[in-house]
Amino acid sequence: MEMASENQESVGFLSRGCCWFTSFMRNLASKLVLEPARTARSLAREDPRRIIHSIKVGLAIALVSLIYYFDPLYEGFGVSAMWAVMTVVVVFEFSVGATLGRCVNRGIGTFIGGALGVAAHRLASCFGSEIVEPIILAVSIFIFAASGTFARFFPKWKARCDYGLLIFILTFCLISVSGYRDDEVIDIALTRLSTVMIGGSAALAICILLFPVWAGEDLHHLVADNIEKLGDFLEGFGDEYFKTLEDGNVNFAKWEFRHGKFRFRHPWGEYQKIGGLIRECAFRLDSLNGYLKSEVQTPQEIREIFQESCQTMSSESSHALKNMARAIRTMTSSYVAVAKSHIAIAKSAADNLKSLLKTNSWQQTDLLQIIPVITVASLLIEVVSSTVKIADSVHQLASLARFKKISEDDASKSDQRNTERILRSPSIEGSHGLTISVE
């Protein structure tokens, strides 16, 4: 009897164990295989250049490790050949600008660090004593490492040569320390510098020659897309999220030399300014959106009074923004002029609205009902003034980067074609209101 129940128990235990094990394995498989596979597919679909980048990195490393296979090259460098492989791994970044920045940083850091390392070694070996030499080296390592680390806190240096300072410290330590053992310090330093240069130029060559990704081009299109999104929002009062412009992007773009339509010394700083103005305008559109979503309705007769000016302001600002996006995208300054003509209309609508607000025909209306419409109207006025600022800085960009010109007729014709395509009417007709609630 006892045996049977024990058996049963152990069978139950076993089957439960099996169940648990199966579900565990299924979970494990989904965590380790299915989920990553799904993420990988969506990452690749989002930006196929990611796959190309990975293949480029693999190729570059495999190519450089060939140094080991060819005897003449190996005999020249010896074990130091691994510095070339290391450099490729560490230096290869997604965009040309970032890779170039890291290469230059690594090159200069290695050069200065190596030179100072050799100098420190010479100074120490002058004394010749077995006790003084290591002390001098340790003290010089301490001084350079500590001051190099502190220099990395400098905001300007952090943005430009944080990596270079790290490599400077690294090379200084390696050269001065290994110099204590080997007397061919200069040889070591030169080998290290040349292997770093071989690795760096291999990485750069593959990065630039095979399907290059230009940080500047990305930045350029991101700014145009964001302006276009503002226009879309005003056209349909939709809900949009903006990719933010990070300062890093601009820094990478600055490293890049002339490519495609972008000259050397392209005014990348302007993109940063425009990005800031876009963000400001987006904040305003966001509060506009908040009012449009809320529940209290304004009576039809009040809305009708404001409707025309508000419609004009939003649709003209939308056209202006879209023309600016087109100006940036096609690098054509004539569209900026078209945008300015739209802005002029939006401004006069704003003036109309202001004089409307100053009349005293509001005496008999319920305040709570009228506030939302007035808030929407005043936010739209602010959006118009944001658009003016964006237009000014796009104009600045167009003249600094020497955007090309086309005849004004062509520009306004293309504008009209786009205007006709826009069938949706601006949704100032939608519900507006302001709910005040504290839960």
Added chain:
Amino acid sequence: MEMASENQESVGFLSRGCCWFTSFMRNLASKLVLEPARTARSLAREDPRRIIHSIKVGLAIALVSLIYYFDPLYEGFGVSAMWAVMTVVVVFEFSVGATLGRCVNRGIGTFIGGALGVAAHRLASCFGSEIVEPIILAVSIFIFAASGTFARFFPKWKARCDYGLLIFILTFCLISVSGYRDDEVIDIALTRLSTVMIGGSAALAICILLFPVWAGEDLHHLVADNIEKLGDFLEGFGDEYFKTLEDGNVNFAKWEFRHGKFRFRHPWGEYQKIGGLIRECAFRLDSLNGYLKSEVQTPQEIREIFQESCQTMSSESSHALKNMARAIRTMTSSYVAVAKSHIAIAKSAADNLKSLLKTNSWQQTDLLQIIPVITVASLLIEVVSSTVKIADSVHQLASLARFKKISEDDASKSDQRNTERILRSPSIEGSHGLTISVE
């Protein structure tokens, strides 16, 4: 005559040259010496831990490079001893969490990369052929480097082990490639692993033992400071800029083990949530500030109607926020209860204001003059609801992190002392208005 004028010219030229040279040298000196010195002083004054950090890094590197000086150690590791120095340079970060994260990443990356590198080498040497071996190695390097690079795009991995993946690729390449020359692959792999571990533990030991900087502690105080600033702003409607909470901080804090008042598994994620709510509230305060700065004045008699409720809302929200900051700073949950009592008063003031807006006593007033005050009032109502949300998540944090309790009497007494110190009255009395202008 000609000679004299030539002489004069050359003297003029010389003196101009001297002038130019002096001013050039002065500029150079100020650019290269004075400016950096000024920046360095302000950086050190802003956060003296930066100097300590630099000294710690110098010390750690100098200590580890001693390996080279002691013959027994050097004979064990040979040239590979430099990996220990390299590890210290690359791994030592400002906070304990960041250093620990990099150490763990480097250790695990080296281990897995080394193991797979040895395996690839064994596989390749099985074939024994001089042609097949390099091909197999190159193909395996290509596959691992490309897939490792692609894995770095995974958002989860990027946040947690981007550096580890880089080190994995690096070690795999170095071991499998150097294995082609040296037959003692396992030796190489083990030496590399042990030198990395020596360097990493030296860096960690100095980072933790000498004046440690805890990322979690910084995060904790940053959140408390930001809540306090919101309170200050409401008290004086001042102009404040907020240091933003970066996700990186939270990631570093997660690496840190138990220290000071922070247990293992401290709810760091909650800080991120509170940070988001603080930012939301700060946006609202910012638009409030915009209205207070503008020029149109609201007549005294209208302002007086709103004044009491607005004053109550802003001062009570301010007290609530300051008590929450105190709750976080002292890790005492009783202050959250005090904050909630202040919020209750602010809420009832908001209700008063809403019913005031619903009455129809506004028929005879000029609309343009009344809008600004109403906007300020409705923004204050939104600020109160933001404060409620912050209080909820601080309450959540207090219960998850088991903040200590003190008697309610003590808590409210300390609150009263602080209330009495606040002499400035909330500046809803200041000028409010809304200027609508499009240039």
